[in-house]
Amino acid sequence: xxxxxxxxxxxxxxxxxxxxxxxxxxxxxxxxxxxxxxxxxxxxxxxxxxxxxxxxxxxxxxxxxxxxxxxxxxxxxxxxxxxxxxxxxxxxxxxxxxxxxxxxxxxxxxxxxxxxxxxxxxxxxxxxxxxxxxxxxxxxxxxxxxxxxxxxxxxxxxxxxxxxxxxxxxxxxxxxxxxxxxxxxxxxxxxxxxxxxxxxxxxxxxxxxxxxxxxxxxxxxxxxxxxxxxxxxxxxxxxxxxxxxxxxxxxxxxxxxxxxxxxxxxxxxxxxxxxxxxxxxxxxxxxxxxx
Amino acid sequence: xxxxxxxxxxxxxxxxxxxxxxxxxxxxxxxxxxxxxxxxxxxxxxxxxxxxxxxxxxxxxxxxxxxxxxxxxxxxxxxxxxxxxxxxxxxxxxxxxxxxxxxxxxxxxxxxxxxxxxxxxxxxxxxxxxxxxxxxxxxxxxxxxxxxxxxxxxxxxxxxxxxxxxxxxxxxxxxxxxxxxxxxxxxxxxxxxxxxxxxxxxxx
Numbered sequence: 503x504x505x506x507x508x509x510x511x512x513x514x515x516x517x518x519x520x521x522x523x524x525x526x527x528x529x530x531x532x533x534x535x536x537x538x539x540x541x542x543x544x545x546x547x548x549x550x551x552x553x554x555x556x557x558x559x560x561x562x563x564x565x566x567x568x569x570x571x572x573x574x575x576x577x578x579x580x581x582x583x584x585x586x587x588x589x590x591x592x593x594x595x596x597x598x599x600x601x602x603x604x605x606x607x608x609x610x611x612x613x614x615x616x617x618x619x620x621x622x623x624x625x626x627x628x629x630x631x632x633x634x635x636x637x638x639x640x641x642x643x644x645x646x647x648x649x650x651x652x653x654x655x656x657x658x659x660x661x662x663x664x665x666x667x668x669x670x671x672x673x674x675x676x677x678x679x680x681x682x683x684x685x686x687x688x689x690x691x692x693x694x695x696x697x698x699x700x701x702x703x704x705x706x707x708x709x710x711x712x713x714x715x716x717x718x719x720x721x722x723x724x725x726x727x728x729x730x731x732x733x734x735x736x737x738x739x740x741x742x743x744x745x746x747x748x749x750x751x752x753x754x755x756x757x758x759x760x761x762x763x764x765x766x767x768x769x770x771x772x773x774x775x776x777x778x779x780x781x782x783x784x785x786x787x788x789x790x791x792x793x
Numbered sequence: 794x795x796x797x798x799x800x801x802x803x804x805x806x807x808x809x810x811x812x813x814x815x816x817x818x819x820x821x822x823x824x825x826x827x828x829x830x831x832x833x834x835x836x837x838x839x840x841x842x843x844x845x846x847x848x849x850x851x852x853x854x855x856x857x858x859x860x861x862x863x864x865x866x867x868x869x870x871x872x873x874x875x876x877x878x879x880x881x882x883x884x885x886x887x888x889x890x891x892x893x894x895x896x897x898x899x900x901x902x903x904x905x906x907x908x909x910x911x912x913x914x915x916x917x918x919x920x921x922x923x924x925x926x927x928x929x930x931x932x933x934x935x936x937x938x939x940x941x942x943x944x945x946x947x948x949x950x951x952x953x954x955x956x957x958x959x960x961x962x963x964x965x966x967x968x969x970x971x972x973x974x975x976x977x978x979x980x981x982x983x984x985x986x987x988x989x990x991x992x993x994x995x996x997x
Contacts, residue, residue, distance in 0.1 A: 506902060513897035516890045521972055522944075527936055528983030530918050535986075590817060593810050600811070607818050610825055622824050625831065625839075633827065633843040665820065722974050750978045760986065767979040778974050 536765035542758035555765035564741055565766070568749040569773070574656065575745065576724035579663040584717055586664065587671025592705075594672070595679040612669035620733035623662045624649070627734075652742030655735045659743060662730055667723075671716055678712035679705070714785050721781065725774055746770050832857055894969065898962050905965065908955040909947050916943035933991050 536555055540548040559565050590608060594601055611619070626632050627648040638646060649655050682705065690700050706713075728747035731737060737744035737752070744752075750770065754763035831839060833853035844850035861869045897903075920939030924930045930938065 510897050510901035510903070513893045513901075514903065517894035517969070520890060521969060523940070524980060525972060525975060526914070526917060526940070527987065528980045530921055530936065531932070531983040531987060532979060533918070534922065535983075586817065590814060593814050596810075598807075598811050598814050600814075604814050604818050608821055611821055619824075622828055626824060626827060631840060631843060633845070636843045665824070668817075669821075719973075726976050726978075728978070747976060747978045750982065754978075754982045755985075763982060767976065767982060770976050771979055774974055774976060778971075 532764040532767050535760055536768050538761040540761040542760060548761070551761070555761050556769070559762065559765055559769060564744070564749065565769075567741055568744050568746045571656070571743060572725055572727070572745040572747075575660055575663065575727060576721055579660045579667070579724055580717060580720045582660070582664045583668045583671050583720060584713070587668045587716075588675050588713075590668070591672045591675035591679055592701075594676055608672055609669045611666045612673070614666070616666065616729040617733055619662060619666050620730045623658065623730075624734055627658050649735050650739055652739055655739065655743045659727075659731055659734060662734065663724065663727070666730075667720060670720070674712060674716045675709065678709045682708055711789055714789060718778070718781060722774065722778060725777070746773075898966055903962055903965055905960045906951055906955050906957055907960055908957040909951045910960075912950050913943050913947035916946050931990060933987055936987070 537550060537552050538548040539546075539551045539554065590604075594605060594608075598604065626634050629635055629645050629648055629650070632648075634648070635645065638644070647654050648658050686704050686708075687700060690704060695703065726747055727745050728751065731743055731745050731748055732751075735743045737748045746766075747770075750763055750766050753759050753766060830845065830847065833847060833855070834844070834851060835854055835856060838844065838851050838854075847853040917939050920942055921932075921935045924935035924938050925932055928935075
């Protein structure tokens with residue numbers, strides 16, 4: 503029942519005020535600063551350059567490299583997380599032997615702080631004294647450049663992301679699987695539908711809304727990746743694994759190039775909004791069909 | 794729920810699924826085991842190459858835990874306290890405010906004109922520039938002055954029959970949720986600058 507009572511303002515205003523204050527202050531501040539040439543080191547008074555920061559940013563290969571790296575990490579990691587997570591959730595839902603143990607063990611990585619995970623990953627990926635090196639040494643692959651070669655480092659970061667966040671997908675998909683009605687499967691059983699047909703005809707379409715939500719959350723979160731990369735490679739070797747957030751951090755908190763960083767964070771915000779809106783627009787027809 | 798799903802599979806299929814789960818479980822567990830084992834090693838024991846089983850591969854020691862209490866690293870529990878303070882207070886405030894807003898969005902009807910939102914943003918931006926450039930206020934002061942003015946103006950404007958679409962509860966909910974998309978570095982960087990300017994004002 504929708505009512506109209508003046509008390510409603512008491513309930514909604516605290517949240518509106520907090521969110522407005524936290525989002526509108528930075529927004530206005532970075533928007534106005536992004537049109538200035540403004541550095542703290544050396545301290546020169548700010549000068550209006552209009553779109554100068556944006557132009558130099560769009561011509562900067564390092565910026566495009568950061569976009570490419572972030573996109574690569576986000577899409578590959580989320581793809582793997584979703585595939586593995588969905589498969590594990592299906593197995594757990596079908597009461598695989600030892601399901602209770604798996605259920606606890608599989609969720610553990612999600613509970614750790616990303617920085618701690620990255621520190622552990624550095625120990626494990628250590629090219630001389632890590633356990634992974636010893637394992638691969640048995641197969642004749644000694645001292646692989648896990649974190650010192652651009653491609654390997656990217657792979658390792660993706661592996662850590664997948665390791666840590668697959669449990670989230672498992673958790674969400676398992677919750678979704680447990681809400682599915684039993685009778686459709688009984689009907690499919692009567693029609694002699696194979697397990698494969700049942701999956702593509704019933705399970706997958708019925709879980710599409712929750713899948714869409716899970717992938718969306720993970721994709722947006724992956725675009726903001728920073729701590730894992732910061733600890734594992736620091737963006738290196740060179741700038742091979744530098745993500746957008748890390749690039750902004752280097753420019754802002756290391757070089758104190760304020761105008762430039764504000765322009766960068768604004769472009770970042772625009773890019774992430776475009777990705778989010780495109781994703782939702784692409785999925786909308788599929789989701790509305792199911793209602 | 795019955796154990797449907799694995800029923801349609803052959804015995805070999807069942808074994809394959811179980812093996813797959815077991816492998817992923819081992820991958821999940823091994824780094825955690827590694828952390829626990831490493832916690833009981835001496836520094837040379839960590840650098841000297843991988844060892845896996847306590848009492849067989851290496852002699853476990855409690856020295857790392859003793860180090861946590863002493864010397865430079867003795868501040869360990871202070872960090873724990875800091876995290877707890879930040880975590881608990883943030884969780885409490887967010888839950889209280891969020892639950893109130895969720896309740897309001899479910900029980901009551903809200904209607905906000907799109908024009909009001911735009912007016913708010915433009916007024917806040919314009920007011921900030923006006924106060925900052927024309928009247929010579931500092932940036933934090935200008936922001937703090939422009940914000941309430943824009944807010945009051947927006948609330949008044951919402952009563953006027955402005956043209957443009959009207960946003961309902963679902964749109965307000967989407968606006969709240971979409972804040973998750975906001976990259977934290979944007980907020981962190983702007984707030985950092987803002988705090989440092991406020992700090993300079995207070996100390997001077």
